[in-house]
Amino acid sequence: MSEPAAGAHTATLAADGSVSKERPRWRALIRTFRGDINTGYGQAMGYPAIDALTLRVLRYHLLALAVVVLLNAVIKLPSYIESPLGWRVITPAEAWWKLGLGALAAVAPWYLYGRVKNHYLWRLCAVTSLAAFSYLLVFVTGGSIEAHFHFFVIIAYATIYADWRLGWLVLLLTALHHTVLDFLRPGWVFHYGHNLIAPLVHVVFVAAAVGFATLLCRHQRNAIVSLELARRRNDEFLGIASHELRTPVTSIKAFVQVLQRRVGQDGDGRTSQTLGRVEHQVNRLSALIGDLLDATKIKKGTLPLRTSTFDFDAFIHDAAEELQVACEGHRIEVIGRSGKRVSADEDRLRQVLSNLVMNAVKYSPQADRVLIRLSDRRDLVRVEVIDYGIGISSENQRLLFRRFFRIEEPGHPVYPGLGLGLYITAEIIRRHKGKIGVESLPGKGSTFFIELPAS
Numbered sequence: 408m409s410e411p412a413a414g415a416h417t418a419t420l421a422a423d424g425s426v427s428k429e430r431p432r433w434r435a436l437i438r439t440f441r442g443d444i445n446t447g448y449g450q451a452m453g454y455p456a457i458d459a460l461t462l463r464v465l466r467y468h469l470l471a472l473a474v475v476v477l478l479n480a481v482i483k484l485p486s487y488i489e490s491p492l493g494w495r496v497i498t499p500a501e502a503w504w505k506l507g508l509g510a511l512a513a514v515a516p517w518y519l520y521g522r523v524k525n526h527y528l529w530r531l532c533a534v535t536s537l538a539a540f541s542y543l544l545v546f547v548t549g550g551s552i553e554a555h556f557h558f559f560v561i562i563a564y565a566t567i568y569a570d571w572r573l574g575w576l577v578l579l580l581t582a583l584h585h586t587v588l589d590f591l592r593p594g595w596v597f598h599y600g601h602n603l604i605a606p607l608v609h610v611v612f613v614a615a616a617v618g619f620a621t622l623l624c625r626h627q628r629n630a631i632v633s634l635e636l637a638r639r640r641n642d643e644f645l646g647i648a649s650h651e652l653r654t655p656v657t658s659i660k661a662f663v664q665v666l667q668r669r670v671g672q673d674g675d676g677r678t679s680q681t682l683g684r685v686e687h688q689v690n691r692l693s694a695l696i697g698d699l700l701d702a703t704k705i706k707k708g709t710l711p712l713r714t715s716t717f718d719f720d721a722f723i724h725d726a727a728e729e730l731q732v733a734c735e736g737h738r739i740e741v742i743g744r745s746g747k748r749v750s751a752d753e754d755r756l757r758q759v760l761s762n763l764v765m766n767a768v769k770y771s772p773q774a775d776r777v778l779i780r781l782s783d784r785r786d787l788v789r790v791e792v793i794d795y796g797i798g799i800s801s802e803n804q805r806l807l808f809r810r811f812f813r814i815e816e817p818g819h820p821v822y823p824g825l826g827l828g829l830y831i832t833a834e835i836i837r838r839h840k841g842k843i844g845v846e847s848l849p850g851k852g853s854t855f856f857i858e859l860p861a862s
């Protein structure tokens with residue numbers, strides 16, 4: 408496991424399970440300005456979702472800027488109505504270059520996203536863009552005091568990255584705004600004009616806001632890092648435990664088979680029956696350990712795929728026949744055809760179909776059949792596993808493919824399992840660049856569907 412970069416106020420998990428939080432030292436604080444203190448925790452901190460939101464927020468900013476420019480430069484609204492926001496008519500030239508800067512501020516983070524590998528650099532860029540909009544909104548509204556509040560909103564926004572340094576960047580930019588630009592273009596700042604005291608007064612208030620944001624970031628970061636470390640320890644334990652359990656279970660399975668053969672020759676019916684039960688339980692244990700191992704490999708990104716190209720319909724018919732042997736109470740019918748070939752890992756797809764069909768059987772105790780429907784859609788093959796069982800509420804449908812998720816509510820039967828089957832199924836399909844989903848009505852049944860690219 409790659410360990411996250413060391414940094415100030417890092418939460419660490421001690422051997423006895425206690426979490427200690429390092430107090431930041433100044434030298435460490437300054438050192439951490441250079442690197443990404445959240446490397447390795449981006450997923451846990453929800454960075455992909457936050458980044459998507461940031462890019463959306465930047466687009467909305469550009470839209471807002473365009474609206475203000477339209478009102479102030481094209482319609483010239485300030486010459487008819489006195490605005491509570493202190494706006495002013497701006498010239499077309501001013502409107503164009505401010506809109507241009509706004510477009511640059513919105514497009515740069517979008518363009519750099521994924522291209523810049525260091526997420527810290529990207530965060531700095533995105534927050535600088537947001538602060539650039541603070542400037543632009545102040546200038547197109549004629550330095551209105553309300554538009555200044557945008558800087559505070561950005562500081563608050565930056566805390567969702569749990570990176571205390573971003574707020575200080577905004578403080579720096581705010582200070583720049585009031586020092587350099589006061590001298591360059593005092594006329595743009597509506598309320599203050601050329602005022603030397605203003606920067607100092609502002610710095611006090613903004614620094615207080617940034618100090619508060621820093622505390623929030625540290626608190627949030629420590630909490631997430633503690634949880635993440637505990638989760639990693641948990642994963643590590645599961646990986647080691649399942650690996651260590653596999654060898655003895657495989658040996659027990661082999662010994663049981665040897666014993667069964669011997670007992671079969673001696674003709675002892677009752678002992679043979681008991682050994683059959685032992686084998687059944689050992690197979691279940693082996694399947695659970697297999698799921699745990701697969702889940703560990705998925706987490707580490709080391710689940711191997713052995714791809715070959717084969718006829719999809721023939722494969723499904725064959726797999727359904729095999730499953731029929733294990734599902735005595737239900738008829739497994741295959742209908743439709745795709746008429747296509749796929750390039751996939753046959754064993755893993757067999758595992759996927761087995762998970763879906765076994766669940767369909769388990770959760771439709773009153774029904775006597777499970778339908779497998781094949782179809783094709785342009786360059787895709789589609790297979791649906793349809794049951795007429797207890798169904799799944801829409802709330803649970805959304806959580807179904809998460810690791811360790813199991814429905815435990817009144818009226819929903821609980822069968823032994825770890826809640827890993829659908830998680831592994833979804834990951835296998837994702838690795839094949841396919842799609843998986845579910846449609847269900849409680850009390851009526853469920854349809855799990857898979858789509859895979861045809862070859």
Ligand code: ADP
Nearest residue numbers: 766767770798813814824825826827828829853
């Ligand atoms: P497990 O391996 O423990 O069975 P799964 O990931 O396969 O876990 O399934 C997660 C949960 O989804 C199960 O606990 C079950 O409640 C629900 N579930 C899965 N398939 C169906 C189905 N066809 N009908 C109703 N509930 C289902």
